[in-house]
Amino acid sequence: MPASPLTEAISVAIESDVLVIGGGLAGLTSALAAAREGADVRLVAAKQSTLRNASGLVDVLGYTADGEGPLVDPYDAIPNLPADHPYRTVGVDTVRKAMALFDEVTPRYRGGHTDANALLPTHGGTVKPTARYPAGVSDGIASDGRDALLVGIESMTDFDAPHVAAHLTAAGVPFDVRGVTIQFPGDLRADAAITRYAKLLDTNGTVTADGRECPVRAALADRVAAEHDGEPRIGFPAILGDDDPAEIRAALAERLDAAVFEVPMGPPSLPGLRLEDSLFAALDEAGVSIATGNPVVGYDGDGRVEQVYVEKNGARIPNSADQYVLATGGLVGKGIDSDRERVYEPVFDCHVAHADDRYDWFDREPFGNHDFARFGVHTDGDLRPVDGDDSVEFDNVRAAGSVLGGYDFAAEKSGSGVSIATGYAAGRSAARRAR
Amino acid sequence: MSRQTEVLVIGGGSTGAGIARDLSMRGVGVTLVEQGNLTHGTTGRMHGLLHSGGRYAVSDQVSAAECIEENRVLRDIASHCVETTGGLFVKRPEDSEAYFQEKLDGCAASGIPTEVLSAEEARAVEPHLAPDIEKAISVPDGAVDPFRLVVANAASAREHGARIETHSTVTDIRVEDREVVGAELDHASGPGKHVHGTEGGTEIIRADHVVNATGAWAGRTGAMAGVDIEVRPSKGVMTVMNTRQVDTVINRCRPKGDADIIVPHETAAILGTTDEEVDDPEEYPEEQWEVDMMIDTLAELVPMLRDARTIRSFWGVRPLYEPPSVDSDDPTDITRDFFLLDHAERDALDGLTTIVGGKLTTYRLMAEAVSDHVCERFGVDADCRTADVSLPGSEEFSVLRDYMDEFDLRSPIGRRSVERLGSRADDVLETSGPNPTVCNCEAVTRAEIQDAVDQSGSDLNAVRLRTRASMGSCQGGFCCHRLAGELHDDHEEAVVREAWDDLLRERWTGQRHALWGEQLSQAMLNYALHATTQNRDNDPADGDPVDFGAFDAGVAADGGDQRGD
Ligand SMILES: Cc1cc2nc3c(=O)[nH]c(=O)nc-3n(C[C@H](O)[C@H](O)[C@H](O)COP(=O)(O)OP(=O)(O)OC[C@H]3O[C@@H](n4cnc5c(N)ncnc54)[C@H](O)[C@@H]3O)c2cc1C
Numbered sequence A: 001m002p003a004s005p006l007t008e009a010i011s012v013a014i015e016s017d018v019l020v021i022g023g024g025l026a027g028l029t030s031a032l033a034a035a036r037e038g039a040d041v042r043l044v045a046a047k048q049s050t051l052r053n054a055s056g057l058v059d060v061l062g063y064t065a066d067g068e069g070p071l072v073d074p075y076d077a078i079p080n081l082p083a084d085h086p087y088r089t090v091g092v093d094t095v096r097k098a099m100a101l102f103d104e105v106t107p108r109y110r111g112g113h114t115d116a117n118a119l120l121p122t123h124g125g126t127v128k129p130t131a132r133y134p135a136g137v138s139d140g141i142a143s144d145g146r147d148a149l150l151v152g153i154e155s156m157t158d159f160d161a162p163h164v165a166a167h168l169t170a171a172g173v174p175f176d177v178r179g180v181t182i183q184f185p186g187d188l189r190a191d192a193a194i195t196r197y198a199k200l201l202d203t204n205g206t207v208t209a210d211g212r213e214c215p216v217r218a219a220l221a222d223r224v225a226a227e228h229d230g231e232p233r234i235g236f237p238a239i240l241g242d243d244d245p246a247e248i249r250a251a252l253a254e255r256l257d258a259a260v261f262e263v264p265m266g267p268p269s270l271p272g273l274r275l276e277d278s279l280f281a282a283l284d285e286a287g288v289s290i291a292t293g294n295p296v297v298g299y300d301g302d303g304r305v306e307q308v309y310v311e312k313n314g315a316r317i318p319n320s321a322d323q324y325v326l327a328t329g330g331l332v333g334k335g336i337d338s339d340r341e342r343v344y345e346p347v348f349d350c351h352v353a354h355a356d357d358r359y360d361w362f363d364r365e366p367f368g369n370h371d372f373a374r375f376g377v378h379t380d381g382d383l384r385p386v387d388g389d390d391s392v393e394f395d396n397v398r399a400a401g402s403v404l405g406g407y408d409f410a411a412e413k414s415g416s417g418v419s420i421a422t423g424y425a426a427g428r429s430a431a432r433r434a435r
Numbered sequence B: 001m002s003r004q005t006e007v008l009v010i011g012g013g014s015t016g017a018g019i020a021r022d023l024s025m026r027g028v029g030v031t032l033v034e035q036g037n038l039t040h041g042t043t044g045r046m047h048g049l050l051h052s053g054g055r056y057a058v059s060d061q062v063s064a065a066e067c068i069e070e071n072r073v074l075r076d077i078a079s080h081c082v083e084t085t086g087g088l089f090v091k092r093p094e095d096s097e098a099y100f101q102e103k104l105d106g107c108a109a110s111g112i113p114t115e116v117l118s119a120e121e122a123r124a125v126e127p128h129l130a131p132d133i134e135k136a137i138s139v140p141d142g143a144v145d146p147f148r149l150v151v152a153n154a155a156s157a158r159e160h161g162a163r164i165e166t167h168s169t170v171t172d173i174r175v176e177d178r179e180v181v182g183a184e185l186d187h188a189s190g191p192g193k194h195v196h197g198t199e200g201g202t203e204i205i206r207a208d209h210v211v212n213a214t215g216a217w218a219g220r221t222g223a224m225a226g227v228d229i230e231v232r233p234s235k236g237v238m239t240v241m242n243t244r245q246v247d248t249v250i251n252r253c254r255p256k257g258d259a260d261i262i263v264p265h266e267t268a269a270i271l272g273t274t275d276e277e278v279d280d281p282e283e284y285p286e287e288q289w290e291v292d293m294m295i296d297t298l299a300e301l302v303p304m305l306r307d308a309r310t311i312r313s314f315w316g317v318r319p320l321y322e323p324p325s326v327d328s329d330d331p332t333d334i335t336r337d338f339f340l341l342d343h344a345e346r347d348a349l350d351g352l353t354t355i356v357g358g359k360l361t362t363y364r365l366m367a368e369a370v371s372d373h374v375c376e377r378f379g380v381d382a383d384c385r386t387a388d389v390s391l392p393g394s395e396e397f398s399v400l401r402d403y404m405d406e407f408d409l410r411s412p413i414g415r416r417s418v419e420r421l422g423s424r425a426d427d428v429l430e431t432s433g434p435n436p437t438v439c440n441c442e443a444v445t446r447a448e449i450q451d452a453v454d455q456s457g458s459d460l461n462a463v464r465l466r467t468r469a470s471m472g473s474c475q476g477g478f479c480c481h482r483l484a485g486e487l488h489d490d491h492e493e494a495v496v497r498e499a500w501d502d503l504l505r506e507r508w509t510g511q512r513h514a515l516w517g518e519q520l521s522q523a524m525l526n527y528a529l530h531a532t533t534q535n536r537d538n539d540p541a542d543g544d545p546v547d548f549g550a551f552d553a554g555v556a557a558d559g560g561d562q563r564g565d
């Protein structure tokens, strides 16, 4: 049906108590929190997969806004963050409650047994402070004194094991670490996608290696065994299966007689995709209705959003709700966009503060104090976006996650934590307000 | 250490390299010294237009005639450095009809062949021209790769016995009894520095004659010998677009102006340019309005530029010169012609000649003029042959490739592997192990990176220039750490870390002028990849020791369960 003012007017809007816009960590958490409050929740997202970019580690706070760290206890530091930081808006108790909800729905995650951050090896060869980590990476923890062997795959340029090991050593880790490079058994082509490795391991397909046919897990373990020198733990790039990583790790561990862990990597990140899968499953279970693949392109209302339009096959389909959560992400997710003159929020055109001169949007150093990293909407204490004069833009819109301004998640290592905490707070508050 | 040469040429841009070739082909002993790589100066930061002369056909017909002449010569002797794209001067409704006619007449008077195209004909050639374009004049403009051109000239000079020293800076010019007798220079040291004298050492080169071909630096070089040379450096901006929106050179048909030309180069299009006088050829402001204007103004000719993605912008400085008596206020009034300054006659200082001004397109003519002058002084009776003998590699592509390697230079506008590698492609790309892609945007494989590391040492920026790795749309977001990993095969971790930092810094600096829209989102993604996923901004290897014992030691330490579901 072609889009026209007429068809818009006569088609019946899809209704819900709470409409969440965005399917990243913030949107998923807020939909879940709202559903837990008993609201009828609908989630619309332009793209399903944003966590494919993320490492799958769930950071809460690794460094202060002034760059102090690594912080041992993130919760201790939250009250001292700048006043306009989203963590200050929701408060430290809400952060804890949100993390508890996260723990409840992600049984594959570890780290909830303590407030202390964990230091985990990165594929760049550093260690990073994080609050929650998949079970599959937990044997790689850097405060664990056991020696480690890292295994790289010759045709995979993203993880150079000898380099990562040397870098970790320079970082002062309290154990000996060595890196070796092996050829992956079977004949995956040189530029095979990460998911090809995962699938092959998931199905434990038969490969021909060193002249004989053998299931791939055993063949991989044997290649590693030839290089293994008794280290009690062995790390791989995060390619060990998509459906059942625990079983693959167990199979390798048994044959190698050592603990096995993964080191998170860049996009496409399997740990990120696995996290996304478990959150979508939790939403299904909570009865949230989900529509991905179509963007919100406009809205009706003044001071209060009456309905939004989702674009589907060229038509504008109205979706209406009592309360809305804007969780469209930051510059990466396109919840915040820019042109040569300005920075803006495309869905509701909420106010985004920025310098007029775009050369003031960034620092000269690659890891300097970048304004662009803090671009986003600012809110009142109930996460409702405010305009340049601090007045609430829409009575029934709350914002969560990277669409919020005032914090630099990359420098602070607070990306997932802020999304989970503000998503939780926005979803809960929206549900409580819904008629 | 002190050496003797007949002629010392200072400056490894198009002019200096052209002079070294010309003189050495006439049997004169030449040493050429350059403070950076070849093309380090303006030559490596220009627009790459092989002028037909059309741009000067109204204002300066002497230059126009020189351009068309040299344009023909270069198509012949340097076909491997030139793309014969053709060019158009397009007229918008608001552009003057009288000027369009003057342009046609001026081209005719300067010997530039033209053809008038109707709006429909022009759009048949360039479909993305604005719908209100009225008509166009076609001219034989082209695109020239200055990197290959200069290396080919230096290579030819070397084949004729010249000595070429890069990374060697002249620090003083020796004058004895009102005669220049040589120069003192510093040789750089370090990986990737190709120096034939003593690395890190100083050298005195004694010469019968010194040629100052230092372009925008000519004033400073002159000062070392105690003469005043009034170079008026003028900067211009160029903005590189991610795709080739046009296949012919597009000029605006109106009197001189900023932002009036688009030059296609291989897979990109480069917008240009501006003209503004600066004080210092190395330190000058690079400003946002210049980039904005470039896009806004040129979108009047090709509207799709308004929403196209820019990759980066860069600036160059024109070595304009005018005799002190002229004193133009506006740099656009300064002639584009070149000047040969005979300091014997001008300043009563023997042994020194300066060549300044001009254009890349006329470099060969400039070199011929200098060489004639020097030969006359020394009574060398040999004709110039540079217009007749092709440059090395124009018959066989691989020849120039080898020279590019030798001079540690890659054309940053070169194409993919096989073309990048020329005849070495087989040698480099045929490896026994797997050859995965390291840089996806530019399709650079491990074998190419390893080959570049073999030749450039630990300098990842040099590896970048050789291979184009990290220079595509993602600007290194996905591959900087991979390049570091490749480097680690031959270099220690601490060296790798430093090279990696340098690469990140260089990639960041290059993006400054394109940070909005898609490219700003990309920058945020890259920042997240490097700072969040890799924690490179707080690399504990660079900072204070970390108290590992204070952090979560995992559940394994408590005997807990490591199995997720
Ligand atoms: C490279 C990278 C690495 C990271 N690594 C880590 C890490 O190691 N640890 C950590 O804790 N965090 C990490 N993060 C941060 C984290 O993964 C999330 O990006 C962050 O928490 C923001 O989540 P979000 O839900 O606010 O936004 P996003 O994840 O960006 O999601 C935005 C959602 O909104 C949708 N959307 C946008 N516009 C519209 C529209 N108009 N209509 C409908 N839907 C729309 C998008 O399609 C998407 O579904 C990383 C992020 C990046 C980019």
Ligand SMILES: Cc1cc2nc3c(=O)[nH]c(=O)nc-3n(C[C@H](O)[C@H](O)[C@H](O)COP(=O)(O)OP(=O)(O)OC[C@H]3O[C@@H](n4cnc5c(N)ncnc54)[C@H](O)[C@@H]3O)c2cc1C
Residues within 6 Å of the ligand: B010, B011, B012, B013, B014, B015, B016, B033, B034, B035, B036, B038, B039, B040, B041, B042, B043, B044, B045, B046, B047, B048, B049, B050, B051, B168, B169, B170, B171, B213, B214, B215, B216, B217, B221, B234, B235, B236, B237, B238, B273, B274, B315, B316, B317, B318, B319, B357, B358, B359, B360, B361, B362
């Ligand atoms: C923005 C812009 C666009 C242009 N576009 C075009 C175009 O499209 N077509 C065209 O034909 N022309 C164009 N030009 C003009 C052309 O680029 C220049 O005229 C030409 O490259 C000058 O070459 P050169 O060898 O004289 O100077 P340079 O290339 O600057 O060479 C001088 C060299 O001397 C070296 N040097 C300086 N001091 C010392 C020292 N003390 N010791 C050792 N070495 C030293 C420098 O490092 C430098 O490499 C453009 C110029 C600009 C600025």
